[in-house]
Amino acid sequence: MHIFFSGIGGTGIGPLALVAQQSGYSVSGSDKQASQYIDYLAKHGISDVTIGQSATNIAAAHSKNPIDWYVYSSAVAIEQPNHPEFAFCQANNIRMSKRDELLNEIITQKQLNLIAVAGTHGKTTTTALLVWALQQLNVPAGYILPAKSSFADMGACEPDAKYFVYECDEFDRNFLHFRPHLSLVTGIDWDHPDIFPTREAYYQAFREFIAQSDYNVLWQSDVNRLNRNPGEKDRVLSDTDEKMKLITLAGEVNRRNAWQVAQSINLLFAIPLDKSIAVLNTFPGVSRRFEQITLGLYSDYAHTTEKIRGALQIGQEIAGDNLVVVYEGLHNTRQHFIRDDLTHLFDAVKQLYIVPSYLAREDPSLELLTTPKLKAGLSEASQSKTTASALSNELRLAIQQHLAAGNTVLCLSAGGGGSLDEWLRQNFAS
Structure with missing residues (x-):
């Protein structure tokens, strides 16, 4: 065929x-x-x-x-x-x-159990953590990994596998086409207002998805958010479990993701938590998730408020007060949606550069939020250290100067071809 x-x-x-x-x-x-x-x-x-x-x-x-x-x-x-x-x-x-119909056919033909990773943020990193851990623990599994890594192809169909790992995206309600054996829900916060016009509509889609899964691994905060009574096959994790400190990866969000993966592996395969944590602590990372482009320069796919907060927390954990950020918004539509959240989001960074948003799937009725307009929406504290910029030689020189001064530069870019991420690789990757 x-x-x-x-x-x-x-x-x-x-x-x-x-x-x-x-x-x-x-x-x-x-x-x-x-x-x-x-x-x-x-x-x-x-x-x-x-x-x-x-x-x-x-x-x-x-x-x-x-x-x-x-x-x-x-x-x-x-x-x-x-x-x-x-x-x-x-x-x-x-x-x-669409892609879900083909993937479901392959899963059915090969009699695979689907392990789904869903949630507003952290899906790709969590999927990568799960693929890495299963490899190291010698558990055969097929997978789709929507990012490049040093340890796995972006897609694989293992001949001896009984499981298939897949990032189930809520965009266009795509995840509702699947009936997973186990679902990891990384966190829920309203997104994709073009598909889900209200917060409740977004939450309801997740309620339906969770109900379609045989087993779920959820955070208590999300159970509360959905006003849901956990089922017998749900494993609900405390958001403040002290044992998460056993995970030594940089960044609170990465430690949470790894903890959820360890719990999921324990639930499915009865592998002790400490054994999974030992291999998760050696996770080499994945492209575009706090990926180092060159010494001191990082690219991250963060584009929602919570993802940006998570990336900033990792950056501050590494750089302290010497964190410089370059921000490229994903979609003009989303910038309208998160505009109020952006006001104080960058208050703690040393310097901020805003470049034009990456445009795709836009609402033509919305005003284009240019870099000066995005800057004007920030707090006075942020505006005083913000430059409305472009993907230009001037920005390249500014980044070089920051790196030479010992600052860490974090670039938030979620676009594809022609994006800030691509520009970084063209100008800085060795």
Whole structure:
């Protein structure tokens, strides 16, 4: 069977293409632009990728090798509902679905138990921690890891595995298409207002997801937030458990994530907590989660208020008062949503640079919050040390000067091609 993946360079679709390839499917795809992830796929045997998404291009792919199944991301459907690839597939009676339908089919065919990682923040890091720990503990598991790491491919379908680890994203209610054997819920805080117009709508989606799981590992604060009575198969963790201090990873959020992973492994496999903690304390990290680009310069995917707080806490744990931040917001729509939260968020940093937000899936009716406008919304304490900037030579020189002075520079960037993260790698990565 030939599966064509639209948006194959995305961190959700690309790893699924790897899993499909390893499951015996013929794989090809398309994307709007070239990227490091498409290069990564080519190195892993997926090179039949077209840059540019048009009816002509997909027709050529179909002519060369008839497409049986067209898989696309939620973002593609939202950004361009009249996408030319959609029209071609509809005209040629090609099966079309989002990624969840294909993954569910693979899980069902291979009789795998799904371990799902869900939550507003920390999903990718927690997924990586879980994959790392299972590897070190010799527990075979397939997985999709939507980030690069030194210890695992971005997607794998292990032949001897009985389990599959997957980051279940709430965006577009995608996670409600799965019925996990076990779910780790990393934390719940209202996000994606374009999908969930109220906090209660967001919470209700998580209630439904948790109800669909055989077992759940939850924080007490989230149980309280959802006003939910835990079931017999729920393991509820105290937010202030002193035993979390046994985990030596940098950052409170990373220690919480690792503790939840250790508890989940104990619940599923009866592996003692201390054994899991020992391997989790050697976790080498994952790309774009406080990833060091060069000495003293870090890139982090934080883009919601809680994620930003978590990244700042790690930065302050490392740098103390010498933390400089470069902020690139993800989506103009989200900047409107979190604008009030940004007011005092950066008060404790030494210097702040704001670069233009990364734009995608925008509401055209909303005013564009430019860098001067975002700066104007900050507290007086923050404004006095904030520069409205751009991805420019001036910013590059400023970062170099901060690094030379011994400061730690943390860049908050959640975009893809053309983002602050990509600019950093082009200008600073060795």
